[in-house]
Amino acid sequence: MDKLIIAGRSFDSRLLAGTGKFASNQAMVAALESSGCEIVTVALRRVDIDNPEDSLLSHIDRERYLLLPNTSGARNAEEAVRLARLARAAGCEPWIKLEVTPDPYYLLPDPIETLKAAEILVKDGFVVLPYMPADPVLAKHLQEAGVATVMPLGSPIGSNRGVRTRDHISIIIEQATVPVVVDAGLGAPSHAAEAMEMGADAVLVNTALADTADPAAMGRAFKKGVEAGREAYLAGLGPQRNQAQASSPLTGFLRDN
Amino acid sequence: MNLTVNGQRKNFSAPLNVEQLLTFLKLKHDQVVVELNREILIADKYVDIQLNDDDTLEVIQFVGGG
Numbered sequence: 001m002d003k004l005i006i007a008g009r010s011f012d013s014r015l016l017a018g019t020g021k022f023a024s025n026q027a028m029v030a031a032l033e034s035s036g037c038e039i040v041t042v043a044l045r046r047v048d049i050d051n052p053e054d055s056l057l058s059h060i061d062r063e064r065y066l067l068l069p070n071t072s073g074a075r076n077a078e079e080a081v082r083l084a085r086l087a088r089a090a091g092c093e094p095w096i097k098l099e100v101t102p103d104p105y106y107l108l109p110d111p112i113e114t115l116k117a118a119e120i121l122v123k124d125g126f127v128v129l130p131y132m133p134a135d136p137v138l139a140k141h142l143q144e145a146g147v148a149t150v151m152p153l154g155s156p157i158g159s160n161r162g163v164r165t166r167d168h169i170s171i172i173i174e175q176a177t178v179p180v181v182v183d184a185g186l187g188a189p190s191h192a193a194e195a196m197e198m199g200a201d202a203v204l205v206n207t208a209l210a211d212t213a214d215p216a217a218m219g220r221a222f223k224k225g226v227e228a229g230r231e232a233y234l235a236g237l238g239p240q241r242n243q244a245q246a247s248s249p250l251t252g253f254l255r256d257n
Numbered sequence: 258m259n260l261t262v263n264g265q266r267k268n269f270s271a272p273l274n275v276e277q278l279l280t281f282l283k284l285k286h287d288q289v290v291v292e293l294n295r296e297i298l299i300a301d302k303y304v305d306i307q308l309n310d311d312d313t314l315e316v317i318q319f320v321g322g323g
Contacts (some may be wrong), residue, residue: 018323043322046263046315047282047289055288056319072322086317089297090290138307157323184323224280 001230004202006096006179007127007148009066013038014196015226016068016181017147018206022215025059031209040065041097041204043072043199044083044090068129070097077117084121096121097151099131107157111138115145120154122146129181134165139172150176151183153205156196157208160187161192173199187223196229197237261313269308276303282316289318
């Protein structure tokens with residue numbers, strides 16, 4: 001498959017994976033491996049000082065995966081910038097999945113605070129991948145701010161409802177000057193394939209991989225969905241019609257009228 | 258000496274530097290990042306930074322996330 005290029009860096013896989021909510025670290029590792037992903041998201045949280053646990057990082061092969069810390073939990077630009085700087089101080093490359101979600105019920109991204117934070121972080125030298133509402137005008141503003149991708153949501157985080165923002169994502173793809181990564185809400189390989197068929201450059205999936213009895217199998221299934229969608233997009237889908245257009249010849253029928 | 262660590266107020270005996278605090282809390286230095294009074298610390302400096310009464314620290318690590 002053709003390569004995905006983000007901020008000058010080349011990737012073979014067009015599937016980005018999250019590491020949250022897996023039943024065990026082994027299940028997470030198996031899903032990451034089978035999915036073929038090369039970029040994995042992680043979150044930053046306070047250590048439980050009364051009961052410290054081994055860092056997640058001891059389970060993630062940093063030679064194989066690019067770590068993409070997120071700013072989850074941030075309710076405004078200031079909190080997001082603080083988290084991004086902490087992630088960089090922890091020894092990560094300065095890549096950040098910017099996410100600002102003030103509403104705990106739908107976790108919808110705040111467009112104004114996301115743009116503010118993006119402007120600050122780009123100036124600070126970060127490679128910024130913003131999670132954003134599927135708003136083509138906001139995508140333009142973020143691109144002008146210098147983000148490395150735009151990542152419109154398909155549907156709310158963890159909802160598994162698929163690409164419910166299809167029409168607006170199509171406009172974002174049409175106008176994009178950076179890769180478009182459909183992030184959030186993709187619950188099935190067919191959802192991922194749909195986004196890729198539309199011309200998305202990549203997808204980001206977490207809950208669908210973690211919230212299943214067999215994460216390794218689901219990782220494989222998503223890999224195939226993403227690859228199928230990309231190949232179909234590159235091949236070019238046939239036009240849609242309201243009326244039937246016969247696939248078999250309309251001559252030589254075994255009848256006389 | 259009272260310190261607020263990750264929102265919890267705790268008493269420690271002085272003198273104490275950041276490196277000693279992490280060791281006391283049984284935290285691996287290469288797995289956490291530390292903020293002292295909202296300033297991010299550089300790991301190489303942990304041993305040089307003495308903590309004072311009423312300091313506020315955040316000790317943070319990576320966890321699974323999407």
